[in-house]
Amino acid sequence: xxxxxxxxxxxxxxxxxxxxxxxxxxxxxxxxxxxxxxxxxxxxxxxxxxxxxxxxxxxxxxxxxxxxxxxxxxxxxxxxxxxxxxxxxxxxxxxxxxxxxxxxxxxxxxxxxxxxxxxxxxxxxxxxxxxxxxxxxxxxxxxxxxxxxxxxxxxxxxxxxxxxxxxxxxxxxxxxxxxxxxxxxxxxxxxxxxxxxxxxxxxxxxxxxxxxxxxxxxxxxxxxxxxxxxxxxxxxxxxxxxxxxxxxxxxxxxxxxxxxxxxxxxxxxxxxxxxxxxxxxxxxxxxxxxxxxxxxxxxxxxxxxxxxxxxxxxxxxxxxxxxxxxxxxx
Amino acid sequence: xxxxxxxxxxxxxxxxxxxxxxxxxxxxxxxxxxxxxxxxxxxxxxxxxxxxxxxxxxxxxxxxxxxxxxxxxxxxxxxxxxxxxxxxxxxxxxxxxxxxxxxxxxxxxxxxxxxxxxxxxxxxxxxxxxxxxxxxxxxxxxxxxxxxxxxxxxxxxxxxxxxxxxxxxxxxxxxxxxxxxxxxxxxxxxxxxxxxxxxxxxxxxxxxxxxxxxxxxxxxxxxxxxxxxxxxxxxxxxxxxxxxxxxxxxxxxxxxxxxxxxxxxxxxxxxxxxxxxxxxxxxxxxxxxxxxxxxxxxxxxxxxxxxxxxxxxxx
Numbered sequence: 001x002x003x004x005x006x007x008x009x010x011x012x013x014x015x016x017x018x019x020x021x022x023x024x025x026x027x028x029x030x031x032x033x034x035x036x037x038x039x040x041x042x043x044x045x046x047x048x049x050x051x052x053x054x055x056x057x058x059x060x061x062x063x064x065x066x067x068x069x070x071x072x073x074x075x076x077x078x079x080x081x082x083x084x085x086x087x088x089x090x091x092x093x094x095x096x097x098x099x100x101x102x103x104x105x106x107x108x109x110x111x112x113x114x115x116x117x118x119x120x121x122x123x124x125x126x127x128x129x130x131x132x133x134x135x136x137x138x139x140x141x142x143x144x145x146x147x148x149x150x151x152x153x154x155x156x157x158x159x160x161x162x163x164x165x166x167x168x169x170x171x172x173x174x175x176x177x178x179x180x181x182x183x184x185x186x187x188x189x190x191x192x193x194x195x196x197x198x199x200x201x202x203x204x205x206x207x208x209x210x211x212x213x214x215x216x217x218x219x220x221x222x223x224x225x226x227x228x229x230x231x232x233x234x235x236x237x238x239x240x241x242x243x244x245x246x247x248x249x250x251x252x253x254x255x256x257x258x259x260x261x262x263x264x265x266x267x268x269x270x271x272x273x274x275x276x277x278x279x280x281x282x283x284x285x286x287x288x289x290x291x292x293x294x295x296x297x298x299x300x301x302x303x304x305x306x307x308x309x310x311x312x313x314x315x316x317x318x319x320x321x322x323x324x325x326x327x328x329x330x
Numbered sequence: 331x332x333x334x335x336x337x338x339x340x341x342x343x344x345x346x347x348x349x350x351x352x353x354x355x356x357x358x359x360x361x362x363x364x365x366x367x368x369x370x371x372x373x374x375x376x377x378x379x380x381x382x383x384x385x386x387x388x389x390x391x392x393x394x395x396x397x398x399x400x401x402x403x404x405x406x407x408x409x410x411x412x413x414x415x416x417x418x419x420x421x422x423x424x425x426x427x428x429x430x431x432x433x434x435x436x437x438x439x440x441x442x443x444x445x446x447x448x449x450x451x452x453x454x455x456x457x458x459x460x461x462x463x464x465x466x467x468x469x470x471x472x473x474x475x476x477x478x479x480x481x482x483x484x485x486x487x488x489x490x491x492x493x494x495x496x497x498x499x500x501x502x503x504x505x506x507x508x509x510x511x512x513x514x515x516x517x518x519x520x521x522x523x524x525x526x527x528x529x530x531x532x533x534x535x536x537x538x539x540x541x542x543x544x545x546x547x548x549x550x551x552x553x554x555x556x557x558x559x560x561x562x563x564x565x566x567x568x569x570x571x572x573x574x575x576x577x578x579x580x581x582x583x584x585x586x587x588x589x590x591x592x593x594x595x596x597x598x599x600x601x602x603x604x605x606x607x608x609x610x611x612x613x614x615x616x617x618x619x620x621x622x623x624x625x626x627x628x629x630x631x632x633x634x635x636x637x638x639x640x641x642x643x644x645x
Contacts, residue, residue: 084453086576127636134589136397137635140576144628151621259399259457272395272451305469312461319448319458 030325034268034281037318038288045291055177062179063245065290066169067092069183070238071257072264072286073190073279074231079265080194080277081227082207083128083135087143088235088261091117092254094150095239100159100249103240107162114236121232125224143258150251157250161243169244187283194279203227207275263311264289267318288314342586345601348634349608356612366492368611373497374487374562376603379577380500381555383585383599384507385548386578389452392541393524393591396452398548400460401578404437405571407463408556410471413478413566420481427557434553435546437463442545446538452545467568478561486561496558501600508596520544524591577606584634 029036045061046053052061071092078085095114103110124142128135171178194200205213206223214220238257243249266272267288268281292310353372357365382401389398408430416426437459444455477483488495511517519540522530531537555574560566583589584605585598609630613623 131636133635134583136579137583137589138632140579141628141631141635143576144624144631146628148621148623148625148628151624152619155619155621262453263457266450266454272453303469305472306465308468309462309465312458312465315454315458315461316444316448319450319454323448323450 026325030322031269031278031281033318033322033325034278034284034288037267037314037321038284038291041288041291041314055175058177058180059172061291062177062183062287063290064242065179065287066182066186067238067242067245068257068260068264068290069186069283069286070234070241071254071261072268072282073186074234074238075261076190076265076268076270076277076279076282077194077203077227077230077234078135079262079270079272080204080207080275081125081224082210082273082275083224083227084262084272085139085231086136086258087139087146088231089254089256089258090143090146090150091121091232091235092239092242092257093249093251094146094153094254095236096243096246096249096253097150097154097159097251099165099240099243100161101154103165104160104162118229118232118236121235122225122229125226125228126221128228129221129224147251147255154249154251157248159243159249161247161249165240165244166247169241183283183287187280190279190283194277199226204275204277207273260286260289260311263315267315269322342595342598342601345585345598345605348584349601349605352605352608352612356608356615359612359615368608370489370492370494372604372607372611374494375607376600377494377496377500378555378559378562379574379581379603379606380504380599381551381558382548382574382578383581383603384504384596385551387582387585387587387594387596387599388507388511388520388544389548390579390582390587390589391520391524391591391594392544393527394589396591397579398438398441398456398545398552399453399575400437400441400456400463401548401552402571402573402575403460403463403467404434404549404552405556405559405574406566406568407437407467407470408433408553409560409566409570410467410474410556410568411553412557413474413476413560414470416476416479416482418477418479420479423479423482423485426479426482427554430553430557431550432553434556435550437553438546438549439542441549442542445541445545464568471566471568474566477565482561483564486558496562504596504600511594511596516540516543521592521594524588524593526592577603580631581606584631 042053051057071088074088075085078088095117098110098113098117101110102113124138127133128138169178173181194203202213202218203223203226206218206220206227210220213223239254242253246253264285265277265282267285268278268283269285270277270282289311292307292314349372353365353368356368357363382405386398386401389396411433412426412430415429416422441452441456441459444450444459445452448455478486486496509517511520519530519535522533522535523537523540527537552571552574556566556571559570563570581599581602584602585600586595587593587598606627609627610623613626618626
């Protein structure tokens with residue numbers, strides 16, 4: 001709990017019940033905001049092209065939602081520790097290149113490389129904590145490292161995804177399209193781990209009030225290592241999922257994911273400092289961005305030139321809405 | 331001896347030292363061949379990083395969370411605006427430069443407007459703005475094949491005795507920036523806000539105005555940079571500014587400016603920019619592949635920051 005929040009709730013008890021009701025509504029609204037923005041984007045799509053709202057349409061539009069959601073979750077772990085990962089995009093690209101080459105040709109070595117790269121992430125967390133380094137700069141440097149490694153692994157676009165991965169990613173469950181099922185599953189698993197377990201509380205606390213956590217006897221070094229290792233793990237899953245969809249790799253394939261993942265976390269109700277994040281919100285944020293960036297928009301009379309702008313506009317609108325709601329919260 | 335000791339205490343010395351070591355390593359490899367040409371080339375290329383680096387430095391100095399992620403999109407759009415306004419005619423050079431400057435400054439002002447009106451972290455504000463600017467640039471600069479006016483292209487490539495004139499002008503500009511930072515009310519206010527925004531506010535610093543000016547300045551510098559880049563590389567391009575996002579942040583930090591804000595260093599930006607450009611030249615001279623080059627660049631950035639250590643790390 002942040003001090004402001006306890007202060008706010010103390011204030012709230014002193015107020016009349018009507019005001020309290022308004023406050024609760026505002027808070028509920030704030031929690032629902034990610035879902036509302038997703039609904040809004042869906043409504044816009046339905047209005048522009050009703051045929052898109054179908055099993056096939058969703059499968060197409062949300063094609064890349066799974067890797068984006070996984071990368072967003074990876075970024076969310078880093079952000080909950082008050083850090084920022086500017087290398088997640090090139091890391092996803094690196095994982096993609098390894099997946100399309102080593103993991104297919106020599107699975108054991110491929111698995112070893114991927115596990116090793118998660119280890120590198122964990123070490124980065126330790127380095128950032130021990131030397132008190134700004135994570136922006138360290139991960140900025142690492143973004144060059146991952147990109148360089150990706151080019152070394154796969155100098156030219158190509159490679160091929162392992163068959164089992166292709167099979168998983170082209171899975172077609174009945175009724176609900178796979179990207180939606182998978183996104184729900186990812187959100188729920190991480191929600192349970194980070195929001196409902198006791199160590200999850202400690203992990204978020206390391207961003208909320210590190211000093212208090214340290215005095216209570218928890219190792220901040222360990223929380224940082226765990227958060228970065230989790231980011232590495234989800235980065236690996238994101239890269240693999242991406243290659244399972246695109247079937248072949250390219251060293252630059254993940255570059256856009258750095259900014260998308262940060263935007264997804266913030267859209268999903270996360271905040272940069274204070275360990276205030278929401279896994280389900282992050283997944284919803286990622287879905288919203290995936291929809292807004294979907295190639296299907298081209299068929300809806302939105303010229304490709306303006307699709308990037310659609311992402312920016314959605315971010316700004318959602319954040320503006322959040323300010324309006326927060327004002328009522330106070 | 332005293333001189334050496336006082337120099338060693340300055341954070342910017344290390345970046346120049348790094349640049350010198352890299353330069354020496356390269357000419358040792360080539361056997362002294364091309365030593366002067368390398369300096370000329372490094373100066374010409376470093377100019378572009380220094381100009382945006384100084385803007386980014388003022389922004390980062392405002393304190394944790396302040397960073398301008400819209401620089402690449404800004405540079406791209408300004409380069410297109412400059413080329414369109416100049417339309418290949420020498421008489422329009424000044425107008426084109428002013429247009430690029432105005433375009434950049436407007437983007438900077440909009441960035442701050444978003445930060446202020448939506449009360450969102452600058453990272454997200456400049457990120458969202460950059461998405462939109464990028465789209466405008468793609469749409470506006472589509473199929474833009476306008477060459478810069480010959481006079482402008484010559485100006486950006488003009489050298490006297492192996493020293494690029496643009497570099498000399500940029501040195502003068504950075505001296506001005508250093509004076510503004512250390513000796514003028516504006517710069518002192520930026521430093522004060524970075525050290526403690528609340529204390530600065532209580533001391534009567536107009537926090538909103540200073541932050542607005544800083545983001546506008548950063549945007550305006552990116553605008554000028556875009557025009558100059560288009561002149562130097564003979565044409566505008568949507569991707570022309572892409573490498574300057576990472577480069578601008580890297581030169582600020584390697585140059586000894588604190589990421590936590592409140593402590594800036596102008597000479598270090600030059601040292602770090604030369605260091606990065608010479609590092610690339612060295613790796614190219616050694617004939618390493620693109621992959622190894624990126625890998626080593628990244629490892630060196632991480633190594634430098636680890637060796638320099640953080641004070642109070644707030645990201």
